[in-house]
Amino acid sequence: MRLSRQDWAEAALRALEEGGPDAVAVLPIAHALATTRGSFYWHFTNRADLLEVALQRWESRSTDALIERLSADPNPRIRLRRLFEYAFSGDHDVVEISLAAHASRPEIAVVLERVATKRANYLEACFSELGFSDAAARGRGLVAYATYLGWLQLRRSAPSVLSDEDANTSIAKLLERLLIQDPGDSDTTTSTPQ
Amino acid sequence: MRLSRQDWAEAALRALEEGGPDAVAVLPIAHALATTRGSFYWHFTNRADLLEVALQRWESRSTDALIERLSADPNPRIRLRRLFEYAFSGDHDVVEISLAAHASRPEIAVVLERVATKRANYLEACFSELGFSDAAARGRGLVAYATYLGWLQLRRSAPSVLSDEDANTSIAKLLERLLIQDPGDSDTTTSTPQ
DNA sequence: TCATGACCATACACTACTGTATGGTACGTT
DNA sequence: AACGTACCATACAGTAGTGTATGGTCATGA
Numbered sequence: 001m002r003l004s005r006q007d008w009a010e011a012a013l014r015a016l017e018e019g020g021p022d023a024v025a026v027l028p029i030a031h032a033l034a035t036t037r038g039s040f041y042w043h044f045t046n047r048a049d050l051l052e053v054a055l056q057r058w059e060s061r062s063t064d065a066l067i068e069r070l071s072a073d074p075n076p077r078i079r080l081r082r083l084f085e086y087a088f089s090g091d092h093d094v095v096e097i098s099l100a101a102h103a104s105r106p107e108i109a110v111v112l113e114r115v116a117t118k119r120a121n122y123l124e125a126c127f128s129e130l131g132f133s134d135a136a137a138r139g140r141g142l143v144a145y146a147t148y149l150g151w152l153q154l155r156r157s158a159p160s161v162l163s164d165e166d167a168n169t170s171i172a173k174l175l176e177r178l179l180i181q182d183p184g185d186s187d188t189t190t191s192t193p194q
Numbered sequence: 195m196r197l198s199r200q201d202w203a204e205a206a207l208r209a210l211e212e213g214g215p216d217a218v219a220v221l222p223i224a225h226a227l228a229t230t231r232g233s234f235y236w237h238f239t240n241r242a243d244l245l246e247v248a249l250q251r252w253e254s255r256s257t258d259a260l261i262e263r264l265s266a267d268p269n270p271r272i273r274l275r276r277l278f279e280y281a282f283s284g285d286h287d288v289v290e291i292s293l294a295a296h297a298s299r300p301e302i303a304v305v306l307e308r309v310a311t312k313r314a315n316y317l318e319a320c321f322s323e324l325g326f327s328d329a330a331a332r333g334r335g336l337v338a339y340a341t342y343l344g345w346l347q348l349r350r351s352a353p354s355v356l357s358d359e360d361a362n363t364s365i366a367k368l369l370e371r372l373l374i375q376d377p378g379d380s381d382t383t384t385s386t387p388q
Numbered sequence: 389t390c391a392t393g394a395c396c397a398t399a400c401a402c403t404a405c406t407g408t409a410t411g412g413t414a415c416g417t418t
Numbered sequence: 419a420a421c422g423t424a425c426c427a428t429a430c431a432g433t434a435g436t437g438t439a440t441g442g443t444c445a446t447g448a
Binding site: 002003035036037038039043 | 424425426427428
Binding site for chain 2: 434435436437438444
């Protein structure tokens with residue numbers, strides 16, 4: 001079958017999602033596409049080239065596209081609620097952790113930096129809109145994001161620990177409650193936000 | 195130089211800490227030890243054998259040894275405080291994330307499960323001692339542990355996001371405050387613990 | 389003393405890739 | 419009908435590892 005550069009890029013993203021950056025290898029993907037390396041080296045210069053487009057696709061899917069999809073509601077409280085619902089539901093984003101394990105490679109480090117920055121900034125903006133001070137909003141956004149990342153990692157690396165039925169929901173509720181409520185000290189400038 | 199099985203195990207743990215399970219390879223470690231694979235295949239049967247002892251060493255260092263070291267104080271509040279200080283200070287435990295990226299491999303999955311279970315149970319016990327209900331203690335322990343894991347991942351994969359001077363300290367404080375204080379609803383059986 | 393056994397070096401065969409070079413096929417255009 | 423070009427298959431050389439087999443060295447104890 002005749003393949004395009006996009007076909008290879010899509011297959012590379014699938015390989016990235018399943019096996020991490022090491023799995024973005026020419027020969028196995030050629031096999032999955034039922035073709036040979038001859039096709040690949042026509043569309044791409046080398047393996048690094050393929051990983052680059054896969055990373056680009058992952059970055060856009062997991063930041064801009066995601067943020068745009070969730071930014072429908074003007075109310076930041078509802079936006080955060082929907083964001084948490086989404087974040088703590090399925091087990092998407094297996095890529096995140098396999099990339100983090102290769103953060104020493106510069107080509108991976110740059111996209112991790114960009115993705116984390118975009119997501120953290122978005123969370124910070126939501127908390128800011130709720131009336132928190134700059135420092136408080138940033139702190140809460142970072143804690144929320146870190147909890148999300150760790151939750152993903154736990155679910156992937158030790159599912160039995162989170163297997164309790166109520167853990168998944170009660171933790172999400174607890175986290176949301178902790179994040180929204182006002183501690184009532186120097187942490188906020190305008191008290192009782194929203 | 196004459197080497198023992200322990201020498202190889204130590205070198206394997208170093209390799210694991212630096213490059214993850216893929217770096218626990220015979221030839222590179224032999225090179226690091228200034229010897230050849232002949233020595234290795236005397237002490238071990240194969241590469242999987244070496245990875246196993248490295249994982250065992252990591253597991254004991256990062257759970258039992260750690261917990262024992264921190265369990266000096268009888269006051270659970272102080273114990274948790276010291277635990278957070280330790281957890282959010284240096285950037286130890288790069289292994290955790292590189293292992294999580296290979297959670298699909300059974301021999302790695304079992305130690306991840308054990309480590310997560312031990313740590314989560316320890317946190318849960320601390321919160322229980324503070325007077326929280328079983329469900330509340332477990333939930334808070336899990337959230338605390340997830341936040342710790344995500345914080346590690348963020349610091350590794352996007353250090354610039356956490357580079358603010360106050361982020362490190364203010365977040366740790368915020369997190370500790372959120373975890374210790376009582377929300378005052380069905381979350382606890384005995385109110386205002388400790 | 390010298391032989392046994394613990395320990396190491398090295399050659400070999402094997403696997404699984406990458407990248408290059410080169411020839412082949414099939415379709416659109418003229 | 420023929421040609422150019424876009425695309426694919428494959429052979430080749432190179433790299434980096436695993437595991438085995440086999441021979442070498444060196445200290446210690448009968």
